[in-house]
Amino acid sequence: MAGLFTADIENRGLVLDPRTKLAVMITLVVFALGGAGSDIQAVAWATIALSGLPILLLATARQWSKAAVFGLLYAALKSAELLLVPHLSGAALSVVGVCCLIFVRLMPSLIMGAYMLSSTTVSEFIAAMHRMHVPQQITIPMSVMFRFFPTVLEEFAAINTAMKMRDIRIGGRNAGKLIEYRLVPLMVCSVNIGSELSAAALTRGLGTSVRRTNICKIGFHAQDIAVIAASAAVYILWMLGLTGVVK
Amino acid sequence: MKGKDLINIGIFSAIYFVIVFIIAMLGMIPIFLPLLSVLVPIFGGIPFMLFLTRVKKFGMIWIMSVIMGVMMLLTGMSWPPLAVSVFSGLLAELVYRSGRYQSAAKAVITNGVFSLWVAANYLPLFFNAEKYWASRQNYGQDYIDTVTKLMPTWMCPVTFAAAFVCGIIGGILGMALMKKHFEKAGIA
Numbered sequence: 001m002a003g004l005f006t007a008d009i010e011n012r013g014l015v016l017d018p019r020t021k022l023a024v025m026i027t028l029v030v031f032a033l034g035g036a037g038s039d040i041q042a043v044a045w046a047t048i049a050l051s052g053l054p055i056l057l058l059a060t061a062r063q064w065s066k067a068a069v070f071g072l073l074y075a076a077l078k079s080a081e082l083l084l085v086p087h088l089s090g091a092a093l094s095v096v097g098v099c100c101l102i103f104v105r106l107m108p109s110l111i112m113g114a115y116m117l118s119s120t121t122v123s124e125f126i127a128a129m130h131r132m133h134v135p136q137q138i139t140i141p142m143s144v145m146f147r148f149f150p151t152v153l154e155e156f157a158a159i160n161t162a163m164k165m166r167d168i169r170i171g172g173r174n175a176g177k178l179i180e181y182r183l184v185p186l187m188v189c190s191v192n193i194g195s196e197l198s199a200a201a202l203t204r205g206l207g208t209s210v211r212r213t214n215i216c217k218i219g220f221h222a223q224d225i226a227v228i229a230a231s232a233a234v235y236i237l238w239m240l241g242l243t244g245v246v247k
Numbered sequence: 248m249k250g251k252d253l254i255n256i257g258i259f260s261a262i263y264f265v266i267v268f269i270i271a272m273l274g275m276i277p278i279f280l281p282l283l284s285v286l287v288p289i290f291g292g293i294p295f296m297l298f299l300t301r302v303k304k305f306g307m308i309w310i311m312s313v314i315m316g317v318m319m320l321l322t323g324m325s326w327p328p329l330a331v332s333v334f335s336g337l338l339a340e341l342v343y344r345s346g347r348y349q350s351a352a353k354a355v356i357t358n359g360v361f362s363l364w365v366a367a368n369y370l371p372l373f374f375n376a377e378k379y380w381a382s383r384q385n386y387g388q389d390y391i392d393t394v395t396k397l398m399p400t401w402m403c404p405v406t407f408a409a410a411f412v413c414g415i416i417g418g419i420l421g422m423a424l425m426k427k428h429f430e431k432a433g434i435a
Contacts, residue, residue, distance in 0.1 A: 025320070025321070025323065026326070028323070029320075029323070029325045029326060029371075033323075033325050033371050034325065034371055088389075089389050093389060101372075102372065105371075105372070106323070106324075108323075109323030109324070109325065110322070110323040111323070112323055113321060113322035113323035113324075114323075116321060117321070117322070136253075137248065137253065137306065137310055138310060138313060138314065138317070140250070140253040140254070140257065141253050141254070141256040141257035141260060141310060141311070141314055142257065142260075142314055142317070143257070144253070144254050144256075144257025144258060144261070145257040145258075145260045145261040145264065145314065146261075147257075148257060148258055148261035149261055149264075149265065151261075152261050152262055152265045153265065156265065179290065180424065183266075183290070183293050183294070183424075184293075184424060184428045184429075186262070187262060187293070187294055187297055187429070188428070188429070188432055188434060190258065190261075190262050191258070191297070191434050192434075194254070194255070194258035197254070197258070198250075198251055198254035198255070198258070201250070201254055202250055202251065202254075206250055206253075206254070208250070
């Protein structure tokens with residue numbers, strides 16, 4: 001969680017354009033989560049293959065442990081869905097079945113989200129949003145938000161430790177104050193840090209009406225074309241399935 | 248809207264999203280999944296009420312809502328949250344605007360309307376349900392019956408209603424905490 005948009009620029013392997021990642025995400029959302037064309041056999045298999053793409057991408061970004069954990073988890077759930085569920089009944093079916101139903105569909109896009117957040121720098125993301133003509137009213141708050149995530153998490157961890165010391169924790173003596181005694185200090189210090197941050201940002205010219213420049217170089221390369229082609233193939237297969245060419 | 252307002256949106260979006268993220272981790276335990284539309288509006292209400300004290304210009308609530316939708320797309324929760332948040336955010340904005348950006352009662356309702364995007368996260372699971380089952384006939388009628396019993400289609404409007412009602416509860420809770428803490432500290 002601390003890795004939210006804090007990409008390690010030095011050691012991140014293959015770099016994709018943020019827009020390519022977004023295209024893969026949308027494809028996964030349409031097919032894996034949305035279940036489009038799941039009644040066509042060829043598309044169903046292609047969707048399984050496509051679900052492996054984010055795991056592969058995590059590996060290309062040298063995030064070996066994440067790729068391994070997600071890969072094994074997804075393989076286990078998918079094979080449970082395909083092999084185990086048809087043979088179950090009763091309570092076991094409702095537990096395993098519902099887990100499979102929800103997570104087999106959600107996981108590919110969640111893994112893609114994990115990849116996207118951990119392999120994109122904030123500047124790259126903002127540059128991509130500029131190229132897609134997203135208005136400043138959205139990009140400025142979002143860049144502030146991503147800058148602010150690590151701070152909020154750091155403060156939250158510190159407050160959490162302090163409150164545990166005062167026995168304000170699950171199962172502690174003062175469990176009733178669990179939420180209030182964490183959220184209130186978190187917000188008070190976030191607001192104070194936030195006003196300092198906004199002063200710093202304003203001195204650096206954020207919020208002026210001029211067009212901002214970005215030193216980040218983004219663009220489409222061979223790897224982007226390959227990944228986009230893989231996503232496009234699923235759409236083409238779906239079209240062919242709808243017109244009845246493949247089954 | 249000036250730079251400072253946009254930065255404020257960013258700061259409160261960060262606090263709000265961290266709370267959403269922590270609660271969503273609970274959602275990884277399947278039993279808690281339906282509870283997301285209860286927990287997020289309640290606990291999210293606390294920072295949101297504080298955010299509303301800083302809203303003085305048209306568009307701030309709307310932008311925060313759209314950002315939540317974009318974040319859901321980026322973290323893999325599909326596009327329906329974004330589609331809903333664009334409308335519910337505007338609606339929330341209009342509600343708060345009708346109270347001239349200072350009415351406490353309107354602020355509570357605003358949190359209810361704003362929270363609707365949380366329920367939209369479930370939409371993909373209800374979407375196309377029949378087509379989804381048609382392609383899974385080989386799992387047996389048992390499976391289909393069990394799952395449709397646990398996730399009936401009428402749950403869909405119920406989650407939206409739950410998000411709204413809990414948003415109101417969260418708004419009242421946020422209001423109470425503001426009176427108790429933030430006004431004293433001089434940041435509300």
